Amino acid sequence: MRFTFILLALFSLTVNAQNTAIGTNEKLVYTASYNMSGILTDIAQVTMETSPVKTSKATLLRLKCTAATYSKWDNFFRIRDLYESYVNPKTLTPYLYNRDINEGSYYKAMKYTFSHKTKTVKSIQTKRNNNIENKTISIGNSTKDIVSTLYSIRSFNFENMSKGDRQSLTIIFDRKETKAQVTYLGKETINTAIGKKECYKLAIGSNEAILQGNNSNLLWLTADVNKIIVYGKFKIPVGNGELKIKSVSGLIN
Amino acid sequence: MKKTFIVLALVSSILATIFAVLPISNLAIIPALAALIFGLVAFYLSKKTGDVKKIIQFIFLLTIVALSLTIFKAVFTTTEVADTKTLDTKETQLKEEAIEELENIDIDVEEFEDIDIAQ
Numbered sequence: 001m002r003f004t005f006i007l008l009a010l011f012s013l014t015v016n017a018q019n020t021a022i023g024t025n026e027k028l029v030y031t032a033s034y035n036m037s038g039i040l041t042d043i044a045q046v047t048m049e050t051s052p053v054k055t056s057k058a059t060l061l062r063l064k065c066t067a068a069t070y071s072k073w074d075n076f077f078r079i080r081d082l083y084e085s086y087v088n089p090k091t092l093t094p095y096l097y098n099r100d101i102n103e104g105s106y107y108k109a110m111k112y113t114f115s116h117k118t119k120t121v122k123s124i125q126t127k128r129n130n131n132i133e134n135k136t137i138s139i140g141n142s143t144k145d146i147v148s149t150l151y152s153i154r155s156f157n158f159e160n161m162s163k164g165d166r167q168s169l170t171i172i173f174d175r176k177e178t179k180a181q182v183t184y185l186g187k188e189t190i191n192t193a194i195g196k197k198e199c200y201k202l203a204i205g206s207n208e209a210i211l212q213g214n215n216s217n218l219l220w221l222t223a224d225v226n227k228i229i230v231y232g233k234f235k236i237p238v239g240n241g242e243l244k245i246k247s248v249s250g251l252i253n
Numbered sequence: 254m255k256k257t258f259i260v261l262a263l264v265s266s267i268l269a270t271i272f273a274v275l276p277i278s279n280l281a282i283i284p285a286l287a288a289l290i291f292g293l294v295a296f297y298l299s300k301k302t303g304d305v306k307k308i309i310q311f312i313f314l315l316t317i318v319a320l321s322l323t324i325f326k327a328v329f330t331t332t333e334v335a336d337t338k339t340l341d342t343k344e345t346q347l348k349e350e351a352i353e354e355l356e357n358i359d360i361d362v363e364e365f366e367d368i369d370i371a372q
Contacts, residue, residue: 031332039279042332053348055355062348071335072276080340086351095358098347102339117359 019092021154021227023252024061026050028228028245032067035240044069044079046243048229050151050250053086061089063147079103085147092152097145112145112172123175135175143170143177153219154227158184158200180206187223192230192245198223199230225253255298262291262312269319273326281323288316 030046046067053062067081081103086096097112109126119141125133144152149171156167161184169180185201199220206217216235221227228251232243265288272281292312299305 036277036280039282041277041279045334053352053355055352055360057356057360060355060360062351064344066340066344068334068337068340070276070332072330072332074335076276080337080343082340082343082347084344084347084351086355095360096351096355098351100343100347113354113358115359116361 019155023250024052025250027249029247030243031246033242060086062086063151065147077104083147085145087148092148094145094148137175140170143172146171146173194248197230226251258291258295262288262295266312266315270315273319273322278323278326281319285316285320
């Protein structure tokens with residue numbers, strides 16, 4: 001669930017913007033840390049990867065996010081989470097979403113099959129002991145899963161936005177539609193593992209109680225054509241979390 | 254007063270030792286510093302009365318051990334992900350299932366026109 005907090009914090013806009021930023025063989029590696037009284041403790045490695053997936057009808061883009069705790073944590077609390085979404089490479093419209101989370105003794109798998117014509121999502125939830133639940137959920141026009149919404153944030157033209165501009169989002173998570181807002185806070189230059197970067201600073205707000213406070217969940221995206229997430233700061237019920245870029249490869253631009 | 258500082262120093266040093274052993278060893282610095290401060294105050298107060306208790310020496314010893322362990326772990330422990338076998342297996346399995354399922358999903362092919370994906 002901890003990785004879920006981070007992912008939920010990374011809500012993005014659900015406008016059907018055209019993708020010009022996301023490559024098809026991109027790999028972004030992050031370090032997720034927990035901050036207590038200014039002392040950071042590295043907890044897990046988060047990887048975001050893209051790859052093309054060919055079907056007989058079309059070539060889709062596979063967006064994959066994984067989280068794995070560092071070996072020193074494995075004996076105490078082991079996380080092996082996988083989130084993936086198969087999307088239209090142009091519009092990032094999702095067709096299939098998988099979530100498989102292994103956190104300590106907790107296991108949960110979720111599959112969404114999107115039907116954009118009927119505006120429904122067929123979900124299959126599997127828990128430990130093979131406890132399977134099927135459910136069909138009605139969704140709105142712009143509803144996306146968490147992974148595709150996270151990537152679609154990079155399709156927006158921040159140059160046309162001014163400080164304080166706010167966008168509403170709709171995300172389907174845990175078989176429920178969740179409303180969230182992204183506020184553009186302007187540009188900021190920060191030091192990262194991949195160099196000094198000028199970034200778009202965004203504040204993420206949610207109706208969900210797991211994201212606490214106002215403007216305490218922040219994201220920094222490089223202010224270039226790739227718009228990759230290089231830094232994230234999140235307030236969660238158990239403290240503060242940080243997501244820092246470690247390495248980047250396969251960028252389109 | 255002296256007793257209070259001894260208790261505070263002892264609790265802090267025990268906490269520092271526990272943190273130092275756990276993966277959150279970085280956090281041991283806070284209670285370790287507190288233990289040293291409380292220990293020094295307790296030592297000063299004890300010296301004034303001329304009765305330095307053995308427990309104060311034990312607190313310093315425990316704190317030094319905790320700090321040494323924290324520094325050792327910070328210098329020599331590499332943060333790396335080990336054993337991703339289950340994750341890799343799951344990933345392959347999910348991808349195979351997804352490709353099969355995507356064949357049966359209603360995809361609007363028109364939306365895909367003019368898309369050129371480099372393999």
